[in-house]
Amino acid sequence: MDKFSNIGLEVNFSKCELFVSNSKNVNEKNSIIERFKTLAPNIKISDKHSLHLLGSPIFPESIPSFIENNIHNFNETSDRLLKINSHMALFIIRFCLFVPKFTYLLRSTPLWKFNELCLKLDDIIMKTLSSVLNCHMNERAWTQASLPVRHGGLGIRKISSVALPAFLSSVHKTQNLTSDILSKIFEEPQITFMDEAKDAWLQAGPNLKFPVHLNLQKLWDEPLCILVRHQLLDSAHDIAERARLLAVAERESGFWLQAYPSGNIGTLLDNLTLSVCTRLRLGVKTVEHHRCHCGADVDVFGHHGLSCQRSAGRLSRHATINDVIRRAFVTVNVPACLEPNGLARDDGKRPDGMTLIPWKGGRMLVWDATCVDTLAPSHLQASSSGAGAAATAAENAKRHKYVSLCNNYIFVAFGVETLGPWGPDAWQLYKQLSTRLVDVSGDPGAGTHFAQRIAIAIQRGNAASILGTLPKDSDGDHFLW
Template sequence: MAYQIIRFCIFVPKFTYFLRCCPAWKFLNLLSFLDSQILGTLSNILNCNLDDRSWSQASLPIRFGGLGIRKASSVALPAFLSSVHSTSSLFQKITDASLGRTEISYCAEARDAWSQACPGISPPLDLTVQRLWDEPLCRQTHTSLLDSSTCSAERARLLAVSVKESGFWLHAIPSSNLGTVLDNTSFSIAVSLRLGLTLNHPHCCPCGVQVDHLGHHGLSCRRSAGRQSRHASLNDVIRRALATVNVPAQLEPNGVVRDDGRRPDGLTLIPWKNGRCLVWDATCVDTLAPSHLTLSSRAAGVVATDAEIRKLQKYASLSRDYIFLPFGVETMGPWGSDARSFYKHLSKRLIECTNDQRAGAYLGQRISLAIQRGNVASVLGTLPKDNNLDEAYYI
């Protein structure tokens, strides 16, 4: 909740008027002081130590893999440029015609500063939209982080978190009644995984493998504590969404098995399309697993798509009588191609049934939150369990 307040209410949102109405971008020392206050507050509520690199990522918009907590120094120039151009026609009406066509003070200087920051990029077509001025600057920062990655795991993480569906959980309104609240520890761990921050002190996992300070081992551990809960949550979200669009479904249906006798995760009880029922099977693969880094460091979502292809091969015998859907997601957030297609189709039907234009967004947020909760359980599951206090109670 404190994160949402920082993002929408204080700091940069509170200073937007001043950033748009005066050349604040010329006073970097003052903006740097405000940025340091934002960084300190964010570090306190997250209980995380953000270095320069992680702070650069965190200050990016969510669509670029950040947290949406913007730096005042990053927003000042786009805010001023969009404001100047949106008021230029009014400025010309107010000024005396004898002066000829003049520009608002610092307008030309601001355009030159933007051109220097974004060499080779033309100004946006709509000069009045702040986001269009800001987009090239954000993309440049994200590209710089990618190009300076020190390892394939870091590059894979940066690619994965910059996909749209990876940030759905950060858009969710924290409500205990809706089940969209993450406790402080869970939120801190989820953010640390997104930014590549230190999660824990190096220790030995119960499976015998040494866990480093990033804590990524828990996401792919063969004894992962969050795998089953995440899998169950994903299937429950899908089943509930289908029920909302008046398509009842059953989890782990009897009588529907593949060649090796295993059952799929769910089955619709009435036809989904072309007179055939829908059968789905969800899977969550680790983006940062050593065996997946070759694919995940090239492009986002390819590991989930590859898992979906393998699911299709395993359930090939069911495709004759049912519509089979492999719903593949990754621990860092990206979805497979089949999962995205199903989500778009289901979102449209949810909007039609509920008359709520945000129904599809709510579905995406619940799926994304289920992934994050599974990640948190997996990370915490690697910590050693001390039973000494329990033994004292028994005595």
């Protein structure tokens, strides 16, 4: 030590740790510790309850104390999220905090074995999400919210749901490396808890089979997510709930949740709009019972506003969708106009837009957009049988109305639904425009951004429609849950 000191090198013993393993003799263990304390004053003595390596607990005994220390950080983070825009906060929770921040721990420890700790962390996430969205969630709504967006959730995952798939994918990813390292010490090295974890995964649901690629977390997680989604569908209280669950699980229904919340590009939702949209997606109570301006009774879910003839958001939503489509055409160097003259039907109504130069086969493209309510009584039976049924029916009706244009123009009925699904014609036009948008801009995400703008317009229209049913002379907050 003196030789190191002579050249300016010193060991900071307060930053060193000592762990004595496999010592059955207490006197021998104490003797080793005392000798190290003499050689290295202030050295930290660790045991199985406190030993960490690279920020992760080594033994199961050290996991509870580690989690308890992190709970305080969770609570502090939750309080800070309430000071910013709710849409931004939702995005941060989904991609930066809680489960994303715990990914390393989930993959490096058997946290899935500590169910009570996982549920405790899940409860903090749920309460934080409820506060950010100003939305009271029951257990059923929280279960749906914790699913990935592609399965109809908000993408705010439960730690108890991700812990097992994360651990299983990690141990299989590192199995060969672990064997190479430990084979020099042990004849047949085994990763602790791996077999137990595989058995726990198989017991999570009926007919589960191990994925083809054992090192991919998504393949371990996906069957469990599908299982939860089917359980929600099978236990739906009525056909309206089933129709909602089918609709929100469609790919296009989650486009608005994938959009970056930015006020500069028009994708940032205000707190009230986000709260109403998430409540509608999760099927929780949105407003108090009241009477709409049209005279109809509005229940606590507020669905009447989506199909009301005097809907406050219908016109603005329709105009925004058409403007987004027109802008997409202009971006790909195809001039287009809204409500073209000279194409009126016998009743005087005109289609929503038309390209001013040929789109395909020497013919101009004419489109007419419509947004129908997924949960309207007239569509409910079909919507509960298959997602997108209402949009498909609306597109068929539009084509029938403008059948006289089909000989001279390419007519596209752009049908979408309030809960998100698109009709087949809308999808076809989207794919064509998306390809050209990517080619022109060089941005591989240009087509997705176009779809996200359509989805954002639908959500804003939904919120305006539901809030538009409230009495004009009332305090809106009084009617919101």
